[in-house]
Amino acid sequence: MSRMAVAAPLLLLLMASSAAGQSTEPAVFITTYPNATQGKITSFTMADDGMLTLVGVYDTSDTGAQTISLAPDGRHLAMAHGTANGQVEQLDIFAINSDATLSFVLTELVPDSPLDVAWLRSDLLAVVQTDFPSTVGIYAFDEVNATLIEIDREDSGSFSSNVISHPHGRYVFVNDSSGNKVSAFEVSDVDGTITPTAASATSGMYPLGMGTTSTGGRLYVGGGISGGGDKVHGYAVSFDDGSLTALPGSPYTSPGDSPKLAVATPDDRYLFVGHGSDATVRSFRIESDGSITSLGRSFDIGLQGTLGDIAMLDDYMLVTDNSSAVDGKSGVYVFRVNSDGSFSMVGSDLFDTQTSTPNTMAVWNPETGMYLDSSPLIGGTQARFEVTGAGNAQDTALVYSLAGPGRTPLYGQGITLGLLLPIELISVKTSDATGFVAWNRTIPSKASGRTVWMQAAQAGRVSNVIGRSVQ
Incomplete structure (x- = not known):
């Protein structure tokens, strides 16, 4: 060597060059908010200027669609439902075609309620069982035989609603908003099972909406209504065991009300924080030591609780508005992120998803x-x-x-x-x-x-x- x-x-x-079985254009997939109506996924492609073009709207297998995740190779989507069943829920897998259309692959029953899912590899999926207590299940996906089989299940705390994969695939992080902690599990290279490695307390505050930087060295979480309703936690991630150490000055104070999710830009320069109570998205600069500084820039979606999700696709930030109450419109906003951390709306208004409650997103960039x-x-x-x-x-x-x-x-x-x-x-x-x-x-x-x-x-x-x- x-x-x-x-x-x-x-x-x-x-x-x-792009590959078959992935969208050849940048793509955005948005599922509806969990309710009693038919679950749907809206597919868009994105042009170089950030404009979205509607590809199609696809029915899921049940009502109450509530979460979506894109496999790291861009070939499949996983999404799960939340209904009144109380015992099991349906989890769907869709194949993504080169034109960003979707083809149904399978439905599998998983324990109630799968509030979040995350692909760890192209053949491995993590699914939280949100209950009292909660667990995280690991499922092996066989594309050839169209099967999804549970291979492991581990305790994750009192109430887990969020699961994410470390960018390098070695670790999976699961929150526990009742136990005020984030747990790290190591993913086996051999059989895909997971082993608990560390749990980090969040200073008596809820951990919500976890997000890592692209290098995987830092993790940020919202504190929700706890701790004064204005806190964002920041952690350094150990590459040795996935353990978390509070960054200098953490937790940080946000000008917004009830931080609920955190998303870093692909270059790890800025952090966008979505808020629940005031429905704003706000920008922060990520300093060299990982601490964050508010840039004083924000966008107000509208009513309390109407900010659904935030996603980054290259230089663009996408934000969903999940309710048409009062203003009569819902959909997805697109903003271009400028070099100074400010952001400018693409187009004159949001893009219509042709669904009533657009919420959670997954995005695909063929350049990566x-x-x-x-x-x-x-x-x-x-x-x-x-x-x-x-x-x-x-x-x-x-x-x-x-x-x-x-x-x-x-x-x-x-x-x-x-x-x-x-x-x-x-x-x-x-x-x-x-x-x-x-x-x-x-x-x-x-x-x-x-x-x-x-x-x-x-x-x-x-x-x-x-x-x-x-x-």
């Missing part, structure tokens, strides 16, 4: 559509690394770092690697016509006990970063 310099020539002249995965890494044996979505006949570099994830710009190549220097090159290979490329490499015996961070790269785009512990 050879050392990769910042200006390495191996990425020159490589071109990006390469997906890297690997078999378990065992010292002295051969491992396999696979990339999908690499485009037809595209030279693709597989690189790694022992220093951990971070941000390393390659200015001549138009990309920023999600790894810290020193970065090593494993190999450059050319993808096949389906956008698939794979490497087989023997893992050195002396690497056992180490953690390695890997990424695939082409000129103009990079894959996800994965972290693997060598057994």
Whole structure:
């Protein structure tokens, strides 16, 4: 293996391309608010200027649609329902086509009530069971046989309503708003089961709407109505075990009322916080130490509780308005995020989802559509690394770092690697016509006990970063 310099020539002249089974354009998927009406998912594509084009509206398998999550390879959506059943609820999987249309794949029953779901890998889904007490279930998804099978279930606290995956796939975080804590679980590279690693208290305040930075080094949560109703918590995330340590000055005070969710920009420079009681979205600058500073900029959705969700798609922030009460309109707003953290509305008003209660969102950017995965890494044996979505006949570099994830710009190549220097090159290979490329490499015996961070790269785009512990 050879050392990769910042200006390495191996990425020159490589071109990006989209893969079949993913939307070839930036896409937005929005599900309805949980109620007694037929569940629906609205699909949009996004143009370079942020304008949305309606693709279609799709029925889900039940009433009470309440959460949605996009697989990291962009091929499937998962969404779950909340009804009056009280025992089990229906969870749907949809396939995403190249034109951003949806095709139904399967429905599986899961314990009541699945308030949130999150893909951990393209074949692994986490689902919270919100009850007293709560659990988090892990499900293996088999695309070929169209099955979703529970493989693990762990206690997650008194009342869990939010689950997210760490950007590198090693950890899953679950909140406990009654127990005032966030729990971290490590995801097994071998069988996909999870193991509790750490739980961090939130100073007697609710943890709501968790969000990480793109590098995975920081996690922010809203405090809801607790702690004076104006607090945002910030944590440093340990790459060793997923444990959380309060950032300097945390918790932070927001000018808004009842912070309920936090979303960072892709470059990790700004944080947008959505609020429940005053229905505002407000911008904060993320300082070098992870603390946040209010920029004094906000947008008011309207009535209390009508701000549904916030999502980032490249340089654009999307915000849903889930109620047409008083003003007679609901839908999704799009804002361009400017270099100073301010944000400007795209178009003259919100975009109509053609549903009555648009709420939770999932977004897809084909420029980041390469997906890297690997078999378990065992010292002295051969491992396999696979990339999908690499485009037809595209030279693709597989690189790694022992220093951990971070941000390393390659200015001549138009990309920023999600790894810290020193970065090593494993190999450059050319993808096949389906956008698939794979490497087989023997893992050195002396690497056992180490953690390695890997990424695939082409000129103009990079894959996800994965972290693997060598057994």
